[in-house]
Amino acid sequence: MNYRHAFHAGNFADVVKHVVLTRILAYLGQKDAAFRVLDTHAGAGLYDLSGNEAQRTGEWESGVGAVLRTPFKPEIEALLAPWKQVIAGFNPGLDTDPSALRHYPGSPLFALALARPQDRLLFCETEPGVRAALGDVAHDFRAKVLPTDGWQSLTAYLPPKERRGVVLVDPPFEEAGEFHRLAATLAEAYKRWATGIYALWYPIKDVRAVDAFQREIARAAIPKTLRIEFDLRTVRQASVLSGCGLIVVNPPFTLADEIRTVLAALAPVMASDGVGRSRVGWLIPER
Ligand SMILES: C[S@@+](CC[C@H](N)C(=O)[O-])C[C@H]1O[C@@H](n2cnc3c(N)ncnc32)[C@H](O)[C@@H]1O
Structure with missing residues (x-):
């Protein structure tokens, strides 16, 4: 396996994924009852943006770097607040100075930071x-x-x-058949735990593979399946990573509107063509 997330930490795809994750966690934290987090492909937890890997690609600069440098309307700032607060916790001085960004947390540290004492994380x-x-970095009595x-x-x-609770499935997408595996595993997992929220991340590179994946998910006929997509360009390019998406099963009822609003604001900030595109909608239209 060659995949090393350190090259990509804090890029546009991480921003989209982690903003969605933090909105879900913020929602789960509104009720006292404990929640569970299962992060199936967790990564290293904390990434040094001044390190060799992150510096070689510089991907974070047009992702988290660009977002933190941009002032947004209060409505957008409120939606980004949990994501920003967690990042600030790993970067002293960031609240007042965006150039103080040195470290970017991965999904386990976002989850740990937003979990309460009663919650448990795997x-x-x-x-x-x-x-x-x-x-x-994830040494904590609540986490394994x-x-x-x-x-x-x-x-x-x-x-x-x-x-x-929430299950995040964020594989490296390096092996053939991972789209099919993602769809098939979701169907199995949902049978076991139908009340959980599932967030499945995927790259938009091979558009035909993405279409086939979504058709396969739709065939599983799981109610309440949201599709979130973010494109770096208004026109997709074949064979390059031109965007990313998340399938969210059982989303909080607030999520679609929140993510539609926040991604519309993030698109021009992170897009390579300065415009970008996002869409949020049910995979199977509600009747
Ligand atoms: C995209 S990265 C995860 C990033 C992380 N979820 C985040 O948002 O910060 C994928 C990770 O999955 C790990 N990995 C690859 N195959 C795996 C497997 N079969 N089970 C668990 N982890 C795996 C890789 O080593 C890599 O660290």
Whole structure:
């Protein structure tokens, strides 16, 4: 496996994924009942943006870097607040100076920061070095860092004892068949835990593969399946990463409007053509 998230940490795709994740976690945190987080492909947890990998691509500069430099309307700032607060927690001085950005947290640290004492979190990561790094930064009584294969965790650890919670599935998309695997595993996981929220991240590169994936998800006929897509350009280009998407099953009722609003504001800021595009809607239209 060659994938190293450190090259991509804080890029547009991380921003989209983590803003969606933090809106879901903020919603879950509104009720006292405990929630569960299962992060099937967790990564290293914290990324040094001045490190060799991040500097070589510079992807974070047009992602988190651009967003933090941009002043938004109060409505957008309110929606970004949980995401920004977590980032600020790892970057002293960032509240007043966007150039103080040095570290970008990964999905496990967003989840830990927004979890309460009663909540529990499972983080799966199969690469030993990456898992050791995650263990160092996610050392917390509420969390377990596991060597379990992320795909298998969807059957091994579901259902949890909590009724509420979120499963993030964020594979590297390096192996053939990962789109099919994602759709098939969702159907299995949903049978086990139908009350959970599922957020499945995917790249938009091979448009035909994305279409086939969405048709396969639609065939599973899971009610309440939201599709969120973000494009770096108004016109998609074949064979390059031109955008990303998330399938969210059982989204909080507030999520579609929130993400539609926030992505419309983020599109011109992160887009490579200065315009970008986003869309949010039900995969199977509601009757
Ligand atoms: C896209 S990165 C995760 C990023 C992270 N979710 C975040 O948002 O910060 C994918 C991670 O999955 C790990 N990985 C690859 N295959 C895996 C598997 N079968 N099970 C669990 N983790 C895996 C990789 O080592 C990599 O760290």
